[in-house]
Amino acid sequence: MDGPSFQPSGNETVNREGLAAETGRQNDKRKETLLEDTDIVKSAAPDMEPSSCQLAQVKTEQKASPKAQDAVKTPNLHVCGKCRYRAPSRSKLAVHMRKHTGERPYKCYQCDYSAARKGTLDQHMAKHAGEKPYKCDKCDYSAAIKRTLDQHMVRRHTGDKPYMCGQCGFRTADWSNLSVHMRTHTGEKPYKCDQCDYSAAQKGNLDQHMAKHTGDKPYTCGECGYRTAYRSNLTQHMRKHTGQKLYKCDQCDYSAVCKSSLDRHMAKHIGDKPYMCGECGYRTNYKSNLTVHMRKHTGERPYKCDQCDYSAAKKVKLDQHMTEHTGGKPYMCGKCGYRTAYSISLSEHMRKHTGERPYKCNQCDYSSAQKCNLDRHMAQHTGDKPYMCVECEYRTADRSNLSAHMKRKHTDENPYN
Structure with missing residues (x-):
C-alpha cells in the first residue's frame, strides 16, 4: 500500500528554489575566481599556461576552510613577464614589479630618500632618529638595520664568507656583494648618468658621480656644519664626535674611525715602503702618496680654482684656498668656540680637550696628537731622511x-x- 503522497507547500517550494539559486551563484563565483587567477598567470607571462595540477590546487584551496588554506601553501601562480619571477600573491608580484618600473612610493619626509617597500623606509627613518636597536653582543657596535648587524657579525667576528664566485674564487660575507662582483666578469653597468656617458656597476658610484653635476651636498653634520655629497662620508665623520672607533689594530692599542686609517697604521708594523721616487729617493707605503709626491718634480697642479688663477697639487689645498673666497669657517669646537675652515684642523684641535694621542711609536712609549710629529720622531729610530x-x-x-x-x-x- 502506497504511503500518503507529499505535496510541498508554497513556502517550501520557494525555499528550495532560493537554495538552488544561491548554490548556483556560489559555483559561478568560484568559476570567476578561478578564471581570474588563470588570467593573472596569462597576463603576467602570456607564453606560460598554468598546469592542470596548479589549477586543481586553486580549486582545492577555494573549497578549503581558511585554516586549511593557511596550512597549504599557495602555488606561485603570479609570474613576472619580464624576468619570470614567481610570486605567491598578486600583492607580492606588484611589489616585485617596482624593480622593473623604478617606482618608489614610500618617501622620507626629512630628505630625498624613497623606497619601494615600507619596511625599507622604516629602516631608513631609524637613521634620522639615531635609533640603533640591534646590538652586537661581542663589541660595542650597534646598527639601525638587522641586516647590517648580521653583516658586521660575519665580517668582524666569524670571518665567514659563504658566497663564492665560480669564475675567480672571490668570496664575500654578503650575497649582494657577490651580485655586484659578478658584474666585473659580465661588464654590466646598469646605472647610467642622464647627463653624460658615465655608467656604473653600483648605484652608490652613480650617486657620487651625480654630485659632480649638481654640486649638491645634502648630508650635513648637526655638530659642526660639515657637509658632504655622500651618506657614507657623513657616517664616518660623525664618529669624530661620538668617539666611536670600530677599526682596531691587533698588534697595539691603536684604533681608527675608518678602515683606510687602520690600513695606513698597519704599514708601520710591517715596515714596508715599496713605492719609491726615482728623482729624490722618497719612499712610501702607498701608491697614491707617490703619485701626489711626483707632482713636486713635474710641477703638475690638477686642482684649479674656478674664481681665480690658483691651482694645487692636492685637493685638500684647493679646499683650503676656496675658503679665502667664501670667508667661511664652518667647523666649530663645541667646547671653546674655536672655528676653522678645515675639518682636519677641527679634529686635531679636539684632541686638546680629549687628551687623545692616537699616533703611537712602535719602538718606544712616544705618542702624539699629530701624525707629522710621529713621523719626525720615527726618524730618530730609523735614521731615515726621505726628503x-x-x-x-x-x-x-x-x-x-x-x-x-x-x-x-x-x-x-x-x-x-
Missing part, C-alpha cells in the same frame, strides 16, 4: 725643514724674517 733637496745633497727627515732649506739656500726668500 732630499734637488739642488744640492741636503737631506732631512722633516718636510718642513726641506721647505725652509729651499727658501733659505736656493731662493732670495728668508723664511725667518
